[in-house]
Amino acid sequence: VTMKKIDFHLHVPKEDPTFEKYLRIMDRGRVTAALVHGVPGPGRDNAEVLRVVKAHPDRLFGSVHADLRRPVRESIALVRRYAEEGFRCVKLFPNLGFDPNAERLEPFWAAVEKLGLMCLSHCGWLANTGAFAGKRIESLLATPMYFEVPARRHPKINFIFAHFGGGWSYLETVTLLSRLPNCYADTCPGWGKWVFAERMPGVASLDFRK
Numbered sequence: 031v032t033m034k035k036i037d038f039h040l041h042v043p044k045e046d047p048t049f050e051k052y053l054r055i056m057d058r059g060r061v062t063a064a065l066v067h068g069v070p071g072p073g074r075d076n077a078e079v080l081r082v083v084k085a086h087p088d089r090l091f092g093s094v095h096a097d098l099r100r101p102v103r104e105s106i107a108l109v110r111r112y113a114e115e116g117f118r119c120v121k122l123f124p125n126l127g128f129d130p131n132a133e134r135l136e137p138f139w140a141a142v143e144k145l146g147l148m149c150l151s152h153c154g155w156l157a158n159t160g161a162f163a164g165k166r167i168e169s170l171l172a173t174p175m176y177f178e179v180p181a182r183r184h185p186k187i188n189f190i191f192a193h194f195g196g197g198w199s200y201l202e203t204v205t206l207l208s209r210l211p212n213c214y215a216d217t218c219p220g221w222g223k224w225v226f227a228e229r230m231p232g233v234a235s236l237d238f239r240k
Contacts, residue, residue, distance in 0.1 A: 037064035039150065039192060039218045042074045042082060049082050053089060063088075067121040067150065068095035071161030076108075080115055093119035093150060098128040098135060106141045113145045120149045124171040125156040131179040139180040139187065148188040151177065153203075154196020154221050173199035174206050174213070181210050190214045193221040200225050204232040 037056065046052055056064065066083060068076040076094050083092040094112035096105045109120055120142055124130055130151070142149060153172050156162060174195045181189050194215045195203030206213040217225075225233050 034062040035060055037061050038190070039216050040064050040066045041069055042066060042078045044073060047073070047078070047082070049086060049090065053086065056089065063091060065091050065093055065119060065150075067093040067119070069121070069161055070095065070097065070123070070126075074161070076112060079117075080112070083116070087116075091119075092117035093121045095121045095123070096138075097126060098122065098124075098130070098138065099126060102134060102138050105138050109138075109142060109147065110145060113147060118147060120147055122149065122151040123156065123162075124151060124176060125162075125167045125169050127166060127168055127171065129171055130176045135180070136183070139184050143184040143186050146186075148190065149177075150190040150192055150216070152193070152196075153191045154193050154199065169196070172196060174202040175199075177213075178206065181206065181213055185210075185212050188212050188214060190216055192216050193218060194225045195221070197221040200230060201232055204236060207236055 040052075043049070043052060066079050068074065068079045079092045079094075083090045092112065092115065094109055094117050096108055098105055122130065151172065153174060155169050156167050156172065158165065158167055174191045177189050177191070180187065189212060191203050191206075191214070194200050194217055200221065203215045207215060
């Protein structure tokens with residue numbers, strides 16, 4: 031069986047906003063499709079993601095960024111609107127100052143599950159640059175165990191922890207991946223490659239075929 035290659039963690043490149051260059055790179059690497067995530071700020075936000083996925087609907091798929099500091103009803107409406115546009119995922123940055131485990135977010139997670147979306151969260155360190163310049167950043171909130179409650183309650187949501195859960199918290203990733211079938215991790219550059227390059231304890235025990 032031939033497995034399809036999918037680039038699971040992309041943002042709109044400032045130097046290639048039309049994705050024409052990146053699509054050629056995908057072709058050379060035989061990458062079938064890519065998931066493009068919104069981030070705060072102009073040029074890479076949800077509207078820009080919608081623009082590029084509409085331009086390349088057979089190769090690019092959208093992920094809506096939601097800031098869960100906002101009222102829950104507002105976040106649900108945002109996610110529902112982009113799901114109706116064909117988006118497949120919700121992108122989060124808990125570093126901005128919210129706890130994904132918080133009970134007040136239960137209606138949000140119920141809506142995400144009903145819409146059939148997955149969730150990819152940034153994990154670990156987040157620099158005060160670009161759209162995050164001047165903002166209060168709290169990296170401790172951006173670790174996998176802050177998703178334990180929604181992952182237990184909503185088994186139909188696939189949770190993906192970016193950068194293998196973010197450096198110091200990689201053992202939280204190992205714990206959740208080995209116990210909950212709806213938890214996954216990506217291995218994008220940074221900490222995602224570090225855990226393998228350094229052969230960190232616990233990683234070899236995981237079954238990545240699930």
